[in-house]
Amino acid sequence: MNWKSEISVAQDRIAGHAQVTPVIESRIPGYPIDLKLEHMQHTGSFKARGAFNTLLSMNVPQAGVVAASGGNHGAAAAYAAQTLGYPAKIFVPELAGPSKIALIRQTGADLSVVSGEYANALTQAQAYEAETGAMQIHAYDAPATVAGQGTCFAEWDAQDLQADTVLVAVGGGGLIAGALAWFGDTRKVVAVEPETSCALNAALQAGKPIDVSVSGIAANALGARRIGQICFDLAQGMNSVLVSDDAIADAQKALWQAHRILVEPAGATALAALTSGVYQPGPGERVAVLVCGANIAPDPFGA
Amino acid sequence: MNWKSEISVAQDRIAGHAQVTPVIESRIPGYPIDLKLEHMQHTGSFKARGAFNTLLSMNVPQAGVVAASGGNHGAAAAYAAQTLGYPAKIFVPELAGPSKIALIRQTGADLSVVSGEYANALTQAQAYEAETGAMQIHAYDAPATVAGQGTCFAEWDAQDLQADTVLVAVGGGGLIAGALAWFGDTRKVVAVEPETSCALNAALQAGKPIDVSVSGIAANALGARRIGQICFDLAQGMNSVLVSDDAIADAQKALWQAHRILVEPAGATALAALTSGVYQPGPGERVAVLVCGANIAPDPFGA
Numbered sequence: 001m002n003w004k005s006e007i008s009v010a011q012d013r014i015a016g017h018a019q020v021t022p023v024i025e026s027r028i029p030g031y032p033i034d035l036k037l038e039h040m041q042h043t044g045s046f047k048a049r050g051a052f053n054t055l056l057s058m059n060v061p062q063a064g065v066v067a068a069s070g071g072n073h074g075a076a077a078a079y080a081a082q083t084l085g086y087p088a089k090i091f092v093p094e095l096a097g098p099s100k101i102a103l104i105r106q107t108g109a110d111l112s113v114v115s116g117e118y119a120n121a122l123t124q125a126q127a128y129e130a131e132t133g134a135m136q137i138h139a140y141d142a143p144a145t146v147a148g149q150g151t152c153f154a155e156w157d158a159q160d161l162q163a164d165t166v167l168v169a170v171g172g173g174g175l176i177a178g179a180l181a182w183f184g185d186t187r188k189v190v191a192v193e194p195e196t197s198c199a200l201n202a203a204l205q206a207g208k209p210i211d212v213s214v215s216g217i218a219a220n221a222l223g224a225r226r227i228g229q230i231c232f233d234l235a236q237g238m239n240s241v242l243v244s245d246d247a248i249a250d251a252q253k254a255l256w257q258a259h260r261i262l263v264e265p266a267g268a269t270a271l272a273a274l275t276s277g278v279y280q281p282g283p284g285e286r287v288a289v290l291v292c293g294a295n296i297a298p299d300p301f302g303a
Numbered sequence: 304m305n306w307k308s309e310i311s312v313a314q315d316r317i318a319g320h321a322q323v324t325p326v327i328e329s330r331i332p333g334y335p336i337d338l339k340l341e342h343m344q345h346t347g348s349f350k351a352r353g354a355f356n357t358l359l360s361m362n363v364p365q366a367g368v369v370a371a372s373g374g375n376h377g378a379a380a381a382y383a384a385q386t387l388g389y390p391a392k393i394f395v396p397e398l399a400g401p402s403k404i405a406l407i408r409q410t411g412a413d414l415s416v417v418s419g420e421y422a423n424a425l426t427q428a429q430a431y432e433a434e435t436g437a438m439q440i441h442a443y444d445a446p447a448t449v450a451g452q453g454t455c456f457a458e459w460d461a462q463d464l465q466a467d468t469v470l471v472a473v474g475g476g477g478l479i480a481g482a483l484a485w486f487g488d489t490r491k492v493v494a495v496e497p498e499t500s501c502a503l504n505a506a507l508q509a510g511k512p513i514d515v516s517v518s519g520i521a522a523n524a525l526g527a528r529r530i531g532q533i534c535f536d537l538a539q540g541m542n543s544v545l546v547s548d549d550a551i552a553d554a555q556k557a558l559w560q561a562h563r564i565l566v567e568p569a570g571a572t573a574l575a576a577l578t579s580g581v582y583q584p585g586p587g588e589r590v591a592v593l594v595c596g597a598n599i600a601p602d603p604f605g606a
Contacts, residue, residue, distance in 0.1 A: 019327070019328075019562075020327070020328065021327070022326065022327050022340070023325065024322070024323070024324070024325050024343065025322075037325070039563055040327065040562045040563055040564070042561075044563045253604050256603060256604055257604075258345075259343045260342055260343050260347045260565065260566075260597035260598075261343070262563065262565045262603055263563075294563035295563075296603075300559060300565055300599075300603060301556050301559055301560075
């Protein structure tokens, strides 16, 4: 796969549908870093990029689209489907929580809330796909999804990103696969996962994707039980670090206090690697952090 | 006064102290507009620009600085004083509310909470100035304050602002004076005030600054009893509109839903002129909105 080319094509394809998200300089860790505010993307996370790229690059059947999601991908898939005029069926686990469930409902999608964790929602979405012929938009382990998420990093390069190193939070691995696919050898990419939801770290240690248990404050966004194969293949030899829930909560608070950026725990997870000192830049190493999701619960306006 | 020159000098002076705030494109009113996210400035409002410009352009006496504030200016003055190593005494009215009061306390400033509205805090700050020799940082009606706020618009121009028209919320008038001073005849500036706190609109109608009563959801940021003279002089013949509290609340919610931007009512007031239809752009008129303050109460992290 020529990922650079796929991502460039995706960038043209989703232009006008995805929000161009801004970048700022921050000194939150005590030294200058760059932040890309991708939590300001439509529906509050980077997921809209992959959803639009998928829907705009494939023939959508009459049965429409189906997605399984911890919440953010479902909202993005439903939003993209609504924008483009397709019916959408979304399965979310209960742990998506009321604000993400309300967000999906607002799009007009047909929503089923499934007991348990993300993997259960995925099983039901696959059954629905088989039964109806609806097109599955995978949350992370499909080329069109990864290429779509990669546009975030292509856009950042075009915004004159100077960093040597980019820190990205990891759930199922679609976003970081997009980063690895776009940057190749041009920048170092660091994977940051919660200690309690670390499918990529476990896979890198085991030498293959393995099932992990998922829990903790970021689980409804980062709680994939197994890393995607596309991500795993791209991630060989990469730098992977883990952060505690307390470190994530501290980084979340720091984003509000320094910049009035309000994000969900997943959105502060990559930054937590710096604020906790789990990742320490070397001398002269310029670091950048992707802020990836804002769908905090409860929603400040009550959902 | 050569305002363009004053503002350019101020911009160099405060570089590295003020945050460069990002801009995004939005379709919240149903057509494309530009937003400058100045609520991401240090201490959550544009006020840090004027505070730094004042402290960096004058000889600060041993007694330090004093400021009266509805909350945002006090936080900015206290933050700038702390950053530059000066003692700060801040007077705020009770209606500043717990989150702004907590914000000022965090800077280490000596804080007095005064009963009633902003004008009472100003009276006490002036008495303190006379008694101690501390330097008053006026919230809006001083040239160094106005030039500092004007840097926001100089920065926006350098970010390739394309708009014909810029909408700005007005309290005492420091920010919009900065806009008028910087843009001169190059762009149309529209003043937006709450119906319940409209010192500029009343002054323009009366032909001179007059006292107004202040109330409503944005009063702790926009509730100046009388427009500043500098603003009034610059504002002759300008376009001035009023918005309801309901329109402000709707715009505040729209900013969260569309972009995960969480602001206080004052921060959504300029946008409310578009979302309510009080200001309707003409054919081909490109409009931009300054988002000016984020210090919502209660603070999402509990203050």
